[in-house]
Amino acid sequence: MIQIEGISRSFGERLVLNDVSFTVDRGRMTGFVGGNGAGKTTTMRILLGVLAAHAGRVTLDGHELTRADRARFGYMPEERGLYPKMRVQEQLVYLAKLHGVSAEAAKASASSLLERLGLSERANDTLESLSLGNQQRAQIAAALVHDPIALVLDEPFSGLDPMAVDVVVGVLRDYAAKGVPVLFSSHQLDIVERLCDDITVIGGGKILASGSREGLREAHAGREFEIELSGDSADAGWVREQPGVTVTHLDGGYARFEAESDAAAQAVLQVAVSGSRSTPGAATDAAGAVSTATSTTVRRFAPVVPTLAQIFKEVVQ
DSSP: OEEEEEEEEEETTEEEEEEEEEEEOTTOEEEEEOOTTSSHHHHHHHHHTSSOOSEEEEEETTEEOOHHHHHTEEEEOSSOOSOTTSBHHHHHHHHHHHTTOOHHHHHHHHHHHHHHTTOGGGTTSBGGGSOHHHHHHHHHHHHHTTOOSEEEEESTTTTOOHHHHHHHHHHHHHHHHTTOOEEEEOSOHHHHHHHOSEEEEEETTEEEEEEEHHHHHHHTOOSEEEEEEESTTOOGGGGGGSTTEEEEEEETTEEEEEESSHHHHHHHHHHHHHOOOOOTTOOBOTTSOBOOOOOOEEEEEEEOOOOHHHHHHHHHO
């Protein structure tokens, strides 16, 4: 587990990181998101030892990171840093050997990664001859070629088409499955939400939210619910007549509504299941209760869980 504890950093009089703390657990994918200038890259550079923190510390499995630890990390900077005129496989082997990998193992690792990332046919081409998307794949391979004990990737999906994203996601998931802690930043919130186990949101140099993906979504969920009815006569218009409920969207048998309490929301479900609905124009008995037989069933009833994009907007505002 990588633990960032109370990291602060200034450039001149400008405080760019203020008591930043979060963890990257082994075997889990952690997304690090924030706007431009939020502090993501500075945090990553401190984690890698490229920059020094002015306060706080970074630990790996309880001990402070050493130079030897960091040498075994896989790092991908946002700005591509490979040699443009060097052949792709040649420089992957070279980089692996710099990390202490034997020549034979380096060649095997480079070949395997190029095949997995769809670059086998371009292995002997120079980097500058590749498309930007393929250059990005080569940069990812460079971060992985020495079989790192941890991965720190800055915008790894930039410039990749959807199919290439899926390929890279599969490779990263394999590393996480082996117990490698994986931290990556991205502005593509849909990918982060789909891929990550844990998410940390930073803004203005401070951590604004951090936790598991599902935990954050539950924590930021409001009192909005949705119900969907199916059947020949499915009509959710009756929800508007229920006490303690405000309908925000209505479309045939589907209704989204805000409830004053969980009890008010559950009452909607009970009415839907029982079929006793307050439908305008329906006949009532002597006690005023509606007794309409319906052929509809409840297809879905659930709280509305916010997306990562919605959570992001909420916490950064």
